[in-house]
Amino acid sequence: MNNPQRTCIACRNIKEKKELIRIVRTKEGEIEIDKTGRKNGRGAYICNDIKCFEILKKTKGLDRSFKSQIAAQVYDKLIDELNLL
Ligand SMILES: [Zn+2]
Structure with missing residues (x-):
């Protein structure tokens, strides 16, 4: 079995898809x-790790992934959602 892998849009590490959010x-x-x-919808993968979400916010990684401007509140909302997972 070959497990699909994806790149984290924050730290750029390649991981198995099931380990990523x-x-x-x-x-x-x-x-x-x-x-x-x-x-x-269009998807992007990120580690299940608050550090990666913070990198993402700092570098505006979603803006690049989704090729549009993403409000800072959206990043904060995602961090809140991560904390609830
Ligand atoms: Zn990561």
């Missing part, structure tokens, strides 16, 4: 943590 941008433009990993 998927962040999705839905058709409606909402950005959220995709707990099931199956939501429709």
Whole structure:
């Protein structure tokens, strides 16, 4: 069995997909943590680690991944969601 791998958009480490959290941008433009990993929309992968979420916020990594401007509040919201996981 070959496990799919993805690159963390914050630290750039390559990990197995199941070890990473998927962040999705839905058709409606909402950005959220995709707990099931199956939501429709453009996805990006990040480590299940607050440090990576903080790097992401500092470097505005989602702006690059989703090729649009993402408000700072969105990053804060994702950090809140991570803390609830
Ligand atoms: Zn990472």
